[in-house]
Amino acid sequence: xxxxxxxxxxxxxxxxxxxxxxxxxxxxxxxxxxxxxxxxxxxxxxxxxxxxxxxxxxxxxxxxxxxxxxxxxxxxxxxxxxxxxxxxxxxxxxxxxxxxxxxxxxxxxxxxxxxxxxxxxxxxxxxxxxxxxxxxxxxxxxxxxxxxxxxxxxxxxxxxxxxxxxxxxxxxxxxxxxxxxxxxxxxxxxxxxxxxxxxxxxxxxxxxxxxxxxxxxxxxxxxxxxxxxxxxxxxxxxxxxxxxxxxxxxxxxxxxxxxxxxxxxxxxxxxxxxxxxxxxxxxxxxxxxxxxxxxxxxxxxxxxxxxxxxxxxxxxxxxxxxxxxxxxxxxxxxxxxxxxxxxxxxxxxxxxxxxxxxxxxxxxxxxxx
Numbered sequence: 437x438x439x440x441x442x443x444x445x446x447x448x449x450x451x452x453x454x455x456x457x458x459x460x461x462x463x464x465x466x467x468x469x470x471x472x473x474x475x476x477x478x479x480x481x482x483x484x485x486x487x488x489x490x491x492x493x494x495x496x497x498x499x500x501x502x503x504x505x506x507x508x509x510x511x512x513x514x515x516x517x518x519x520x521x522x523x524x525x526x527x528x529x530x531x532x533x534x535x536x537x538x539x540x541x542x543x544x545x546x547x548x549x550x551x552x553x554x555x556x557x558x559x560x561x562x563x564x565x566x567x568x569x570x571x572x573x574x575x576x577x578x579x580x581x582x583x584x585x586x587x588x589x590x591x592x593x594x595x596x597x598x599x600x601x602x603x604x605x606x607x608x609x610x611x612x613x614x615x616x617x618x619x620x621x622x623x624x625x626x627x628x629x630x631x632x633x634x635x636x637x638x639x640x641x642x643x644x645x646x647x648x649x650x651x652x653x654x655x656x657x658x659x660x661x662x663x664x665x666x667x668x669x670x671x672x673x674x675x676x677x678x679x680x681x682x683x684x685x686x687x688x689x690x691x692x693x694x695x696x697x698x699x700x701x702x703x704x705x706x707x708x709x710x711x712x713x714x715x716x717x718x719x720x721x722x723x724x725x726x727x728x729x730x731x732x733x734x735x736x737x738x739x740x741x742x743x744x745x746x747x748x749x750x751x752x753x754x755x756x757x758x759x760x761x762x763x764x765x766x767x768x769x770x771x772x773x774x775x776x777x778x779x780x781x782x783x784x785x786x787x788x789x790x791x792x793x794x795x796x797x798x799x800x801x802x803x804x805x
Contacts, residue, residue: 452492455483457553459493463502464555468513473503475510500555524776525572525580525607526558529595531587533695535720538748543583543612546765547772556773564598569605579608579776581769584616586657592617599625608779610772613763614661621660623787626779628771631791632661635761636668638796639715639743642759644672647805648713648741650682652706654725655717656689662717665745669715685709699728707732712740712805719744719751722758726801741802747795757799764792 459479462468474482479490494511497503503511526547530540547558559575561568564582572580580602585591595616602609610626636653643651653669655662666686673684687705689698702725706714716722722744726736734740736756744751744760751758771790778788 455493456496525577528583529585546769550769569601581772583612626775628790632664633668636665640672643713651713652685652711699724719748737803759802762795
């Protein structure tokens with residue numbers, strides 16, 4: 437089953453959900469203790485919304501165990517001890533490197549937001565190992581949100597062992613942003629990810645619309661996130677061939693390249709092929725490439741326009757400012773919880789795949805040719 441969510445951001449949440457978050461925060465703060473909540477009409481008047489919206493918001497709180505409805509009496513806040521706190525595991529296997537902490541934070545921030553707004557608890561684990569599964573079981577986690585490693589076949593086998601331990605313990609798993617490493621690997625677990633195909637298309641179309649004609653794409657691993665982004669890139673470049681765009685140029689840094697030397701390798705290939713635009717698989721690769729091009733006297737963005745992905749802090753704080761495709765962290769976290777709940781309720785169903793749109797953020801690393 438594949439679901440593609442319509443474009444949204446936090447500001448476009450349904451009104452009743454936004455209202456439920458606001459009321460939940462007041463309940464957890466003890467504003468009503470165990471007393472009666474305002475009526476539906478009183479809530480609607482206070483927040484300037486309809487009675488229907490207020491009623492739906494209270495229905496959400498009832499499902500969350502934060503309020504109880506008493507016949508002919510109204511809604512009452514439940515005492516904190518009576519409210520059930522959902523607990524889920526969170527394991528993020530972010531690629532090692534100088535920007536590992538920032539990359540992990542980009543994924544983690546969405547779960548922190550969901551925890552704060554919805555009262556969900558996430559038990560974070562630093563690695564994927566059998567003892568981690570034991571810790572999650574002891575914490576009474578109902579399932580695991582898991583970002584698999586993309587680094588190597590060795591880490592892939594570690595991930596497989598971790599998932600086997602989860603399965604043995606009866607813990608459902610939802611994969612975050614990518615399937616396990618491997619070309620053409622079938623999907624065996626639920627997956628919620630940024631729409632990398634659409635991201636590749638939008639970033640490439642942005643460069644082409646700026647008048648760039650020789651646009652390249654940088655990938656690194658045999659994972660669905662890189663393959664999907666490449667697919668979106670190829671679709672846009674091929675469609676633009678009739679308008680004079682050059683042939684596609686996909687660049688993958690050779691395995692074993694010493695850290696730091698990948699930027700020189702990429703710059704050599706781009707200049708050799710006469711590329712005037714490039715899509716990088718993450719912002720830190722874009723920044724490293726920009727610095728290498730500037731060192732060689734290549735003007736960015738005048739000579740070569742550069743786009744990154746994920747909207748990491750390095751891209752927004754870099755003096756040039758990196759155009760990027762932002763990672764929908766909060767929506768991914770929300771859907772991860774939804775998929776875990778659905779998997780607990782229906783353990784035998786087929787794997788579900790949810791793609792969520794990101795957002796193109798234009799900065800100074802791209803400009804018209």
